[in-house]
Amino acid sequence: MIDCLLHTPEGVRDFNIKETSKKIELQNRIGSVFHRYGFRDIQTPTFEYYDVFNHERGTVDIREMYKFFDRDGNILALRPDITPSIARYVSTYYKNEENPVRVCYVGNTFRNGKSYQGKLREFTQAGVELIGINSEDADAEIIALIINSLSIAGLEKFQIDLGQAGFFKGLAEEAGLDANEEEELRNFVDEKNFIAVEELLTRCNMSDDLKQVFLDLPKLFGSVEVIEKARKLTNNAKAINSLDRLEKVYEILCDYGVENYVSFDLGLVNCLNYYTGIIFRGYTYGTGVSIVDGGRYDTLLKQFGKDVPAIGFAIVIDELMLAIERQQISLPEFNIDTLIVYNQQTRKQAIIISEEFRSKGMNVQIGLLEKSLEDNIEYGKKHGIGGIMSFNNNEEVVLVNLQTMDKTVVAINELLDRGEKA
Ligand SMILES: N[C@@H](Cc1c[nH]c[nH+]1)C(=O)O
Numbered sequence: 001m002i003d004c005l006l007h008t009p010e011g012v013r014d015f016n017i018k019e020t021s022k023k024i025e026l027q028n029r030i031g032s033v034f035h036r037y038g039f040r041d042i043q044t045p046t047f048e049y050y051d052v053f054n055h056e057r058g059t060v061d062i063r064e065m066y067k068f069f070d071r072d073g074n075i076l077a078l079r080p081d082i083t084p085s086i087a088r089y090v091s092t093y094y095k096n097e098e099n100p101v102r103v104c105y106v107g108n109t110f111r112n113g114k115s116y117q118g119k120l121r122e123f124t125q126a127g128v129e130l131i132g133i134n135s136e137d138a139d140a141e142i143i144a145l146i147i148n149s150l151s152i153a154g155l156e157k158f159q160i161d162l163g164q165a166g167f168f169k170g171l172a173e174e175a176g177l178d179a180n181e182e183e184e185l186r187n188f189v190d191e192k193n194f195i196a197v198e199e200l201l202t203r204c205n206m207s208d209d210l211k212q213v214f215l216d217l218p219k220l221f222g223s224v225e226v227i228e229k230a231r232k233l234t235n236n237a238k239a240i241n242s243l244d245r246l247e248k249v250y251e252i253l254c255d256y257g258v259e260n261y262v263s264f265d266l267g268l269v270n271c272l273n274y275y276t277g278i279i280f281r282g283y284t285y286g287t288g289v290s291i292v293d294g295g296r297y298d299t300l301l302k303q304f305g306k307d308v309p310a311i312g313f314a315i316v317i318d319e320l321m322l323a324i325e326r327q328q329i330s331l332p333e334f335n336i337d338t339l340i341v342y343n344q345q346t347r348k349q350a351i352i353i354s355e356e357f358r359s360k361g362m363n364v365q366i367g368l369l370e371k372s373l374e375d376n377i378e379y380g381k382k383h384g385i386g387g388i389m390s391f392n393n394n395e396e397v398v399l400v401n402l403q404t405m406d407k408t409v410v411a412i413n414e415l416l417d418r419g420e421k422a
Contacts, residue, residue, distance in 0.1 A: 011112075011121025019321070021334040023124070026153050026317055026324070027106050030126045033149045037141070039104035039128045044085035046108065050075040057084050057303060058274030064111045078110035081272070083312060084300065086129045091304035100132035106317075119289070120318055127294070127314030134298055134309035136245060139278045140252035142311050146282060146292055147258045153320060154329040158284035158291070160261055161221070163268025164246055165275040165295060167230070170238030171213055175206040186269045189217055217267035224250055226264040242277070249278060274300045280313065286326030291319045337362040337386045341369040341376055346391035349412055353389070373398065 008014060015023060031041070050067055053059045059080055066078040079085055082105055094101050106126045113119060128145065130138055143160060150158050168189070172182040181204065188196040194215065201211045213233045220230050227243050227250075234240065246264065253259045270279055275295040282292030294313025301308050324331065338357060342350030354364045365385070369376075373390055380388050380402050390398040397415055399408045 011119070013120065018333060022324075022331045023317060023321060024334070025331050026320060027124075027126055029152045030149045030315060030317075031104065031106065033145065033152050034104040034126075034128050037102075037128075037145050037148075039102040039130075042086070042089065042103045042105055043107065044079075044082065044089055044105070047076045047078050048085060048088070050077040052084050052088055053077050053080055057087075057300065058272055058297075059084055060111055060271060064113055066110050066112055079107075080111050081109050082107055082125060082127060082314065083129060083272075083274070083297065086131075086312075087297075087301045087310070088304050090129075090131050091301050091306035094131075095306055097132070100130060100138075102128065102130050104128040123319075124317040125314035126317055127312055129310055129312035131301065131310040132308045133311075134277075134296070136248040136252060138311055139245070139249045139296065140256065142294070142313060143249070143253060143262065143280060144256040144258050146280065146294070146313055146315075147256075147261045149315060150282060150284070150292070150320075154324055154331060155284055155320075155327070157327075158261065158282055159263055160280050160282045160292070161263055161265040161268055162246060162249070163265050163279045163281075164242035164277065165269065165279050166242035166245075166277055167239045167266050168217075168269050169276075170236045170240075170242065171210065171234065173238065174236045175204060175210050175214075177204060183273065185214070186273070187271060189214075189267055190269045190271055192218060192267075194218060220266035221264060221268075223263060226266065230266050245278065270295065278311070282315075284323045284327070286323035287319045289316075289319055291316055291323060333384065335363065335384050335386065336365050338364050338389055339376065339380050339385050339387070340364060340366045340389045340391070342366075342391040343369045345394060349394070350389075350391045353391075353415065373400070377402065 050065070053065060055062060065080050068076055070076055086103060086105070090101050090103070104127065106124065108122055108124050110122050112121055128142070130142060143162070146160055168186065172185065177185065181200070185197065185200055188194075188200060197214060201214055216233060220226050224247075227247055231240065231243055250259065250262070253262055268279055268281060270293065274297040276298045277296030279295030280292065281290045284291055292313055292315050294311070296309070296311040298309035301310055340350050340354045350366065354366045357364045369390065369392070373388070376388055376390070377400060385402060387402050388400040390400075391412075392398060395412060396409050397412055399410055400406070
C-alpha cells in the first residue's frame with residue numbers, strides 16, 4: 001500500500017534545491033524578456049469560480065478540472081490555464097481602457113488528465129497576453145517574443161509551428177458541422193487520430209472534396225510553401241483569409257529575422273476552443289509534448305463584458321526544464337558563497353563578519369563549530385558551498401576555498417579590513 005504520509009499523489013512532485021534553483025533562473029530569464037517587450041506582471045488567484053473556466057469559455061474538458069465547493073456551496077476550480085483569469089481581470093479592471101493592455105505572469109496550473117503517463121497534473125506556466133489589438137503585427141510580435149524567450153532560456157534548437165484556427169473553423173462551417181461534431185473532430189485531429197477522423201467524416205453529410213481536405217490536414221505541414229498548397233485545396237472565404245493572414249505574419253517574422261524557427265502546420269488545432277485565429281505550438285528535443293502553446297482569441301473577453309481581441313501564449317516551464325536537462329544545457333545554480341563556523345568565544349566576530357558579507361550581497365550560512373574542519377569541508381563540498389571560514393580563536397580565522405582546496409590562516413583584524421570572501 002502507498003504510504004500517503006511520505007509520498008505525493010500521482011501527477012504532482014517536489015522540486016529539490018537544485019531543480020528549484022534552475023526553475024527560478026529560467027522563470028527570471030523569461031520574465032526579463034517579457035519585460036523587455038513591455039509586458040508587466042500580474043497575479044490572479046490559483047482557484048476561481050468554476051464559471052470562469054467552464055465549457056462556454058472554451059477551456060479544457062470539465063473532467064480535466066479539479067473542482068470543489070466553498071462554504072456557501074459555490075463551485076470553484078483550480079485554474080487549468082491562466083488565460084480566462086486574465087480575460088476576467090482585464091475586463092474588470094481595464095473595462096474602459098482603449099489602449100492595448102500587455103500583461104505577463106508565472107503561475108501553477110492544474111489539469112486532471114486521463115492518461116498522463118508521467119505528465120504532471122500541476123505545472124508552471126509563464127505567459128503573456130496582449131489584449132486590444134487584432135493585427136498581423138501583434139501576431140508576429142508575440143511569436144518573436146516566444147522565440148526570444150526560448151533562446152534566453154538557453155535553447156538553440158526548437159521550432160514554433162504555426163496554424164490557423166480560422167482555417168479549420170471555415171472548413172467545419174462549410175461542412176455544416178454542429179458545435180459538438182466540430183469539437184469531436186478537432187479533438188481527433190489534435191490527437192492525430194485519423195482513423196477516428198475518417199469514421200466521423202463518413203457519418204457526416206459533406207462533399208467528397210471537403211472530406212478530402214480534412215483528411216489531408218496532417219499532410220499540410222512544413223515550410224511556407226504549405227500555405228500555397230492549402231490554398232489550392234479550398235475556396236472557402238474564411239479558410240483563405242486565414243491563409244492570407246499567415247502569409248502576412250510570416251513576412252513580418254522575416255523582418256524580425258526569426259523565420260528559421262517557424263514552420264507551418266494547418267492540421268494544428270488545440271484542445272482549447274477559445275482560439276479564433278493564428279495558433280502556435282513550440283517543440284524541442286527532449287520532450288514529446290509542446291513547451292509553448294498559444295494563439296489569438298478574439299471572442300473570449302467579450303464573455304466577460306469587454307469586447308476586444310487578444311493574443312497570448314504560455315511556456316510550460318516544467319517541460320522546458322526537462323528539455324534543457326536532456327539537451328545538457330547548463331544553467332547557473334543558486335549557491336551559498338561561504339559557511340562561517342564559530343565557537344562561544346568567537347561568536348561576536350563571526351556574526352559581525354557574516355552580517356558584513358551579507359550586506360555586500362554574499363550568501364552566508366553560519367553555525368556553531370560542532371564538528372571537525374574536515375567534516376565541515378565535506379558538508380560544504382556536498383552542498384556546493386564556495387568556501388569555509390572557521391573562527392577557531394579570537395585572533396585567527398582558517399579560510400578554505402572549496403574550489404581550489406587552498407587553506408590559509410588570516411588574522412581577524414585583517415579580515416575585517418578586507419571584508420574578503422573565503
Ligand atoms: N492558456 C493557454 C496558452 C495561451 C495563453 N494565451 C493564449 N493562449 C494554455 O494553457 O495552453
